[in-house]
Amino acid sequence: MIEIRFHGRGGQGTVIASILLAKALFQAGYQVQSFPVFGVERRGAPVEAYVRFDKENILIRTNVYNPDHVVVQDCTLLQNIDVTRGLKPEGWIIINSPVSPDDLAPFTGFKLAFVDANGIALRNHLGTRTHPIVNTPMIGVFARVFNMPSMDAVEAAIREEVPAEVEGNIKAAQDAYNEVQLIGLIKEAGVDKA
Amino acid sequence: MKRVLEGSQAVAEAVRLAKVDVISAYPITPQTHIVEFLSEYCAKGTMNARFLRVESEHSALATLIGAATTGVRTFTATSSQGLALMHELLHWTTGARVPVVMAEVNRALGPGWNIWTDQTDSLAQRDTGWIQLYCENGQEVLDTIIQAFRLGEWVNLPVMVVLDAFFLSHTYEPVDVPDQEPVDHFLPPYEPKFQVDTKDPRAFGSLVAPNAYMEMRYNIAEAMEEAQSCFQKIEDEYKGIFGRRYGLVEPVYCDDAEIVLVTSGTITSTSRQVINDLRARGEKVGLLKIKLFRPFPVDIIRQILKSIPKVAVIDRNISFGASGIFAQEVRAALCNLAGHPLVFGYIVGLGGRDVTTDVLEDIYWRTKNNNVPEKESIWLGLQEV
Numbered sequence: 001m002i003e004i005r006f007h008g009r010g011g012q013g014t015v016i017a018s019i020l021l022a023k024a025l026f027q028a029g030y031q032v033q034s035f036p037v038f039g040v041e042r043r044g045a046p047v048e049a050y051v052r053f054d055k056e057n058i059l060i061r062t063n064v065y066n067p068d069h070v071v072v073q074d075c076t077l078l079q080n081i082d083v084t085r086g087l088k089p090e091g092w093i094i095i096n097s098p099v100s101p102d103d104l105a106p107f108t109g110f111k112l113a114f115v116d117a118n119g120i121a122l123r124n125h126l127g128t129r130t131h132p133i134v135n136t137p138m139i140g141v142f143a144r145v146f147n148m149p150s151m152d153a154v155e156a157a158i159r160e161e162v163p164a165e166v167e168g169n170i171k172a173a174q175d176a177y178n179e180v181q182l183i184g185l186i187k188e189a190g191v192d193k194a
Numbered sequence: 195m196k197r198v199l200e201g202s203q204a205v206a207e208a209v210r211l212a213k214v215d216v217i218s219a220y221p222i223t224p225q226t227h228i229v230e231f232l233s234e235y236c237a238k239g240t241m242n243a244r245f246l247r248v249e250s251e252h253s254a255l256a257t258l259i260g261a262a263t264t265g266v267r268t269f270t271a272t273s274s275q276g277l278a279l280m281h282e283l284l285h286w287t288t289g290a291r292v293p294v295v296m297a298e299v300n301r302a303l304g305p306g307w308n309i310w311t312d313q314t315d316s317l318a319q320r321d322t323g324w325i326q327l328y329c330e331n332g333q334e335v336l337d338t339i340i341q342a343f344r345l346g347e348w349v350n351l352p353v354m355v356v357l358d359a360f361f362l363s364h365t366y367e368p369v370d371v372p373d374q375e376p377v378d379h380f381l382p383p384y385e386p387k388f389q390v391d392t393k394d395p396r397a398f399g400s401l402v403a404p405n406a407y408m409e410m411r412y413n414i415a416e417a418m419e420e421a422q423s424c425f426q427k428i429e430d431e432y433k434g435i436f437g438r439r440y441g442l443v444e445p446v447y448c449d450d451a452e453i454v455l456v457t458s459g460t461i462t463s464t465s466r467q468v469i470n471d472l473r474a475r476g477e478k479v480g481l482l483k484i485k486l487f488r489p490f491p492v493d494i495i496r497q498i499l500k501s502i503p504k505v506a507v508i509d510r511n512i513s514f515g516a517s518g519i520f521a522q523e524v525r526a527a528l529c530n531l532a533g534h535p536l537v538f539g540y541i542v543g544l545g546g547r548d549v550t551t552d553v554l555e556d557i558y559w560r561t562k563n564n565n566v567p568e569k570e571s572i573w574l575g576l577q578e579v
Contacts, residue, residue, distance in 0.1 A: 019366055022198055022366050023198045023366075026196075026198045026368055031367075031368065032198060032366070032367065032368065033365060033366070033367045034198075034365070034366040034367075035360065035361075035364055035365040035366065036364060038309075038310060038359075038360035038361075038364065038546060058367070059463050059464065059466045059467040059470075060463070060464050060467050060551065061330075061331075061361050061362070061365070061460040061461075061463045061464050062361075062464055062549065062550045063548050063550075065550075
C-alpha cells in the first residue's frame with residue numbers, strides 16, 4: 001500500500017487534489033481511499049489531505065503518519081511546515097515552485113521534483129494571479145514522477161470531478177506532466193540527477 | 195457501477211435509490227454533506243422528494259413523524275447534539291410505529307466542543323426503540339440504508355444507520371452504486387399497514403390508560419425481536435440480487451481463537467488488518483463485528499463467544515459510572531452462560547482520537563498478558579494532565 005500526503009492552503013483545492021488523484025488511480029485499477037485532515041478549514045491556513053492506494057482492498061481506516069510521498073501545493077509552506085514529517089526514506093517531495101529550493105539540506109535522503117504550477121494554472125486561465133488553482137497540474141506531475149496513473153486516467157478523473165474549465169484543467173495537467181523538473185535523490189554530498 | 199464516493203454521498207445515493215418521499219433535516223457537522231447532496235438532488239430533480247427545511251432537529255423529526263403517519267417513505271440525518279435534541283421525538287417515532295430512517299453520523303457530545311467521531315451520541319439513545327445498525331465502510335453504508343427501509347417498513351419501527359464521523363462520512367472510496375431497477379425490485383413503494391387519510395382528518399394520539407399501554411409496549415418489544423429474523427431474510431434477498439451480505443454480527447477467525455476482539459464501526463475495518471497481521475505471527479486471535487446493536491443479537495453472540503477464553507470489547511464511547519456500552523451489552527449477553535468468557539473492556543478513540551493499528555495490537559497483548567481484567571474499563575492512551 002502506498003500513502004500520499006498533500007500539503008496546501010485552505011482555498012487552494014488541496015482536498016479536491018486528493019480526490020482527483022484517488023479517482024485517477026481508481027481508473028488505473030487501484031483500490032483507493034482519500035480523506036482530508038479532519039479539522040475546521042480556514043482560507044489560507046495550512047491544510048492536509050491524504051490518499052492511500054493498493055492493488056488489494058484497503059482495510060486500515062486511520063490517519064496517515066508515515067507517507068511514502070508528499071505533494072506540496074504551495075512553496076511558501078516550506079517556511080513554517082516540516083513537509084518531511086514522518087516521510088519514508090527516499091520518498092518523493094513534489095513541490096509547486098518556479099525554481100528549485102535554494103537550500104536542499106532539509107530534503108536530504110528524499111527525492112525532489114518541482115514544477116511551476118502557478119505559471120501553468122495562469123497560462124490556462126485557472127483561478128486568478130493571487131489565487132491560481134493548482135490541483136490539476138499537481139496531479140499531472142504525480143503521473144509523470146510515478147509513471148502512473150496514465151494521463152488518460154487523469155483526464156477521466158478531471159472530467160468526473162472538476163465542475164468548470166474542464167479543458168483548461170486537462171491542458172494544465174498535461175503541461176505540468178511535460179514541464180516538471182525531476183531533481184531526484186538529495187544526498188548529503190550533492191545531488192543525483194534522476 | 196463502482197464509483198469513488200464520499201461516505202456522505204453513499205448515504206445520499208442510497209436515499210435517492212430508495213425513492214424517499216419526504217426528507218427533513220437540519221445541518222450539523224459532520225452530517226452536513228449528506229444534507230447538501232440530498233438538497234441538491236431535490237433541487238435538480240434527480241430525486242422527486244419533498245425536502246422540508248426546518249429550524250431544528252426536533253422539528254425535522256416531528257415533520258417526518260407527521261409525514262410518515264400519512265403513509266409515505268421518510269428520511270433524516272443528524273449527529274451528536276442534533277440527535278440529543280431529537281430525543282423526545284425518538285421515543286415518539288417508535289410509539290407511533292412509523293418507519294422513519296435516519297443516518298446518524300457519530301460525533302462527540304459537547305462540551306468540550308468537538309466535531310469528531312465518538313459513539314456515545316447514538317448509543318445514549320439505545321432505549322428509544324430505534325433499530326440501530328453500525329457500518330464500517332461506504333459500501334456497507336449504501337447497502338444498509340437501502341435495507342433499512344425494508345426492515346423498518348416490515349416491523350413498523352424506525353431505523354438508525356450509524357457511521358463514524360470523518361473516518362467514514364468524509365472518506366472517499368470505491369462504492370458500487372446499483373442501478374435503479376434492481377433496487378426497485380428489492381424495495382418496492384412503501385405500502386403502509388395503517389395511515390391517516392388527510393382528506394378525512396380525525397383526532398389522533400389520544401390518552402392510553404394502564405389497561406392498554408403495557409400491551410402496546412409489549413408489541414414494540416416483540417417487533418424489535420422480530421427485526422432480527424426479518425433483517426436476516428432481507429439480507430438473504432439482498433445478497434441474491436446484489437451479491438453482498440453483512441450479517442447481524444460477523445465472526446472472523448473465531449473458531450480456534452483464544453482472544454476475540456469485539457468491534458463496531460470503522461474500528462472493525464482497521465482491526466481486520468491487525469488480526470491478519472497477528473495471525474501471520476501465529477497469534478490465535480479472532481474478531482467479532484457487531485453490526486446490529488438494537489435489537490442486541492444475544493443468542494448469536496453467545497453462540498460465537500461461548501467457548502472463547504477471553505473477549506476484548508473495544509468501545510469508542512463511555513457510559514459514565516458504568517463502562518463502555520458495547521462491553522456492558524456483551525457482559526449481559528454472556529453472564530448466564532456457565533463458564534462464560536472473561537470480558538475485558540477498553541475505552542479508546544473518544545472525540546475522534548485515532549484508533550491506530552498500534553492501539554489495537556496493544557489491546558490484544560494486554561488481554562493476552564493479563565489473567566483477569568485489571569479494571570472494568572481500561573482507558574488506553576490517556577496523557578498526563
